[in-house]
Amino acid sequence: MKTYELQDVPQPNLIENIFPYSLPPLIKFEGKIHETIDGKTVEFDPNEVKTRDIHITDTTFRDGQQARPPYKKEQMVKLYEMLSRLGGPNGVIRQSEFFLYTKNDRETIDACRNLNLKFPEITGWIRANKGDFRLVKEMGLKETGMLTSSSDYHIFHKQNQTRKQAMDQYVEVVEAALEAGIRPRCHLEDITRADLPGFVFPFVQRLERLTEKLPDNMKVKIRLCDTMGFGLSYPNAAEPRSIPKLIWRLRNECGVTPDRLEWHGHNDFHKVHINAASAWIYGLNALNGTLFGFGERCGNPPLEGAIIEYIALKGDLCGINLPVITEMAQYYEKEIGTHLAPNYPFVGKDFNTTRAGIHAGGLRKFEQIYNIFDTTTLLNRPPRVSITDKSGTDGVALWVNDFLGLKGEERLSVMKVAKIQRWVMDQYEIEGRMSSITDEELEEQVKINLPEYYKKHHRN
Amino acid sequence: MTRQEIAERVIKVTARELRRNPAEIRESDQFAMELGADSLKSIELVAAFEEEFNLNLVEEEALKVQSVGGAIDFFDKIINKK
Numbered sequence: 001m002k003t004y005e006l007q008d009v010p011q012p013n014l015i016e017n018i019f020p021y022s023l024p025p026l027i028k029f030e031g032k033i034h035e036t037i038d039g040k041t042v043e044f045d046p047n048e049v050k051t052r053d054i055h056i057t058d059t060t061f062r063d064g065q066q067a068r069p070p071y072k073k074e075q076m077v078k079l080y081e082m083l084s085r086l087g088g089p090n091g092v093i094r095q096s097e098f099f100l101y102t103k104n105d106r107e108t109i110d111a112c113r114n115l116n117l118k119f120p121e122i123t124g125w126i127r128a129n130k131g132d133f134r135l136v137k138e139m140g141l142k143e144t145g146m147l148t149s150s151s152d153y154h155i156f157h158k159q160n161q162t163r164k165q166a167m168d169q170y171v172e173v174v175e176a177a178l179e180a181g182i183r184p185r186c187h188l189e190d191i192t193r194a195d196l197p198g199f200v201f202p203f204v205q206r207l208e209r210l211t212e213k214l215p216d217n218m219k220v221k222i223r224l225c226d227t228m229g230f231g232l233s234y235p236n237a238a239e240p241r242s243i244p245k246l247i248w249r250l251r252n253e254c255g256v257t258p259d260r261l262e263w264h265g266h267n268d269f270h271k272v273h274i275n276a277a278s279a280w281i282y283g284l285n286a287l288n289g290t291l292f293g294f295g296e297r298c299g300n301p302p303l304e305g306a307i308i309e310y311i312a313l314k315g316d317l318c319g320i321n322l323p324v325i326t327e328m329a330q331y332y333e334k335e336i337g338t339h340l341a342p343n344y345p346f347v348g349k350d351f352n353t354t355r356a357g358i359h360a361g362g363l364r365k366f367e368q369i370y371n372i373f374d375t376t377t378l379l380n381r382p383p384r385v386s387i388t389d390k391s392g393t394d395g396v397a398l399w400v401n402d403f404l405g406l407k408g409e410e411r412l413s414v415m416k417v418a419k420i421q422r423w424v425m426d427q428y429e430i431e432g433r434m435s436s437i438t439d440e441e442l443e444e445q446v447k448i449n450l451p452e453y454y455k456k457h458h459r460n
Numbered sequence: 461m462t463r464q465e466i467a468e469r470v471i472k473v474t475a476r477e478l479r480r481n482p483a484e485i486r487e488s489d490q491f492a493m494e495l496g497a498d499s500l501k502s503i504e505l506v507a508a509f510e511e512e513f514n515l516n517l518v519e520e521e522a523l524k525v526q527s528v529g530g531a532i533d534f535f536d537k538i539i540n541k542k
Contacts, residue, residue: 393503413519415507421500 014368024373027312033282035244036236042248046281049313054280056306057262057288058083058096061108062125062145063300064290065099068338073104075336077111079291082328083303084117088319091119092310093303094286097145100124100135109139123185128173136182143183145223146173150200151190163199171206174220178211185221187264192230196240196249204254221260222250223288226275229268229298233278243275244282251283262286267298276301277309291328292340292347304328304346323380346379353384355436357392360385364398387437389428393421399442400450404457412453419449461539467532473512474528477505487529495528513539 019025029046061076080096087093099105109122124144126132136144148170149155155166170186177184186207194200207220224246232241239245250256261284265272276287293302304325311317329347332338342350352375354360362369363383371383382402385395393414400420401411423445427433447454475482478495491497497505506522513535525534
C-alpha cells in the first residue's frame with residue numbers, strides 16, 4: 001500500500017491549472033484509453049481532441065422543433081443570429097439544419113441567409129425520397145441531411161422493407177444528391193439498436209465506394225443517430241450500444257474520416273451530454289445539439305452544454321461569445337414564452353443561486369468556493385443567494401452587498417445586516433411563512449434598516 | 461476609558477440583548493453556553509457593542525470573542541489601543 005503523508009502547506013493549492021476560474025474547469029487527460037474490439041486491444045488518444053477540428057452542429061430548428069410548438073419565423077431568425085454570435089468567427093457552431101417542408105420553413109431559411117452570416121452554415125433535412133430532395137435543390141442548399149434508418153425496428157416494422165430494399169432506396173437518393181452537387185449527410189437512425197455488421201457497416205462501405213473518387217467536400221457525411229438514447233460511453237460496453245466501438249469501426253473498418261462523422265443523441269437515459277462529449281473524445285468531429293436540449297421526448301444534447309465542454313477540452317474560448325447563452329435564455333423566457341427549469345445548468349434562474357447559509361458564508365469569504373467559474377464575466381450571471389430561514393446572516397449580507405454594489409472593504413459585515421436577518425427569521429418563526437423572501441421585500445428592509453447606505457449606494 | 465467602565469458597558473449591553481439580570485453576569489460566562497446566545501443573537505450582540513462603543517468592528521475578529529471577559533479585554537484593547 002502506498003502511504004500518503006499530510007503536506008501542511010502555508011498557501012492553499014487551488015489546482016488552478018485545472019480550475020482557472022476565468023474559464024470553465026479544464027478537462028485534461030493523462031494517458032491513452034483502451035478498448036477491446038474482436039478480442040484485441042485498440043487504443044484511443046483522448047488528447048487528440050485538443051487539435052482535431054471538433055465543432056457543434058445545431059438542430060434547434062429541426063429535432064428541437066419537433067418536440068414543441070413551431071417557432072415563429074422572426075424567432076428563428078433571431079435565434080439563428082444569436083447562434084452565430086455564440087459560436088463566434090471560428091465557426092465553433094458550424095452548421096444549423098432546417099426543415100424545408102412548409103412555406104414558413106422556406107421563408108425562414110431565406111431570412112436567415114439574408115443576414116449574410118458565415119456561420120452556422122444552413123443545411124436541410126429531408127426524408128430519403130426523391131420527391132423531398134427537390135426541395136433541397138430549390139432552396140439552393142449545399143448540404144442536406146436525409147433520414148436513412150438503420151435498425152431492423154425501423155426497416156422491418158416502420159418501413160415494411162427488407163434491408164436490401166432500404167439500402168437501395170437510401171443509395172438512390174444519395175446518388176441523386178451527388179448528381180445535383182449537393183452533399184448528402186446520411187442520418188443513420190436508431191444506430192445504437194441496429195445490426196452493425198449486418199446492415200450499418202455494409203451500407204456505410206457502399207456509400208464510401210460511391211464517393212471515393214469525389215472531392216472531400218462531396219464525400220458523404222454520416223450522422224450517428226442514437227435515436228432512443230441507448231448509446232453507452234463506458235469502456236468495453238457491448239455493441240451495438242458502445243459509442244467507442246462504433247466510432248472505431250466506422251473510422252478504421254469503413255474508412256470514414258472524423259470530419260464526416262457526427263453524433264446525434266437523445267436523453268432518454270440521462271446520458272445525452274456525456275455520450276455526445278464522449279463521441280468527440282473517441283474520434284468524431286461534429287456534435288449535434290439543440291438550444292437548452294429541447295428535442296423529441298427527453299431532448300437532445302444541450303448545445304450550450306457542448307459549448308462549455310468545447311472550451312473545457314480546448315482550454316480556450318476560441319472566439320466563443322459565452323454571454324450570448326444568457327441572452328438566449330432570456331429570449332426563450334421573455335419572447336418565446338418557454339420556461340427553463342430553475343436548476344437547469346448555466347441558464348436556469350437558480351443555477352448559481354445558493355439557499356444554504358453555510359454556502360452563502362463560503363461565497364462571501366471567497367466566491368470560488370461555491371461558484372463553478374467566473375459566471376459574472378463569462379455569462380453575465382453573478383452568483384446569488386436566495387433568502388429563506390436557511391440562508392443565514394451570511395446570506396443576507398451577500399444579498400445586501402450585491403444589491404448595493406459594495407465590494408472589498410466597502411462591504412457590510414453581518415453585524416450591519418443583523419436587523420434584516422432578524423426580520424427574515426421572524427417571518428418564518430412568528431409569521432409561519434413558507435416561501436422565499438422576495439427581492440422587493442429585502443429592498444424594503446434595506447431602506448428601513450440601512451437608510452444611509454440605501455440612499456448612497458442604491459442605483460435605480 | 462478604564463477597563464472597569466468598559467466592563468460595566470459590556471455587561472449592560474449583554475444583559476439587555478440576552479435578557480439577563482446584569483448582577484448575575486460573570487466575566488467567565490460564555491455567551492453561547494452560559495448566556496444562551498444562538499448564532500444570530502451573537503451577531504446582534506456584537507452589533508449592539510458596535511453601537512455602544514461607536515465602532516466598526518472587523519467581523520472575523522469580533523465574532524471570535526466568546527466570553528464576557530473576552531469581550532471586555534477585546535474592547536479594552538481597541539479603545540485604549542494596547
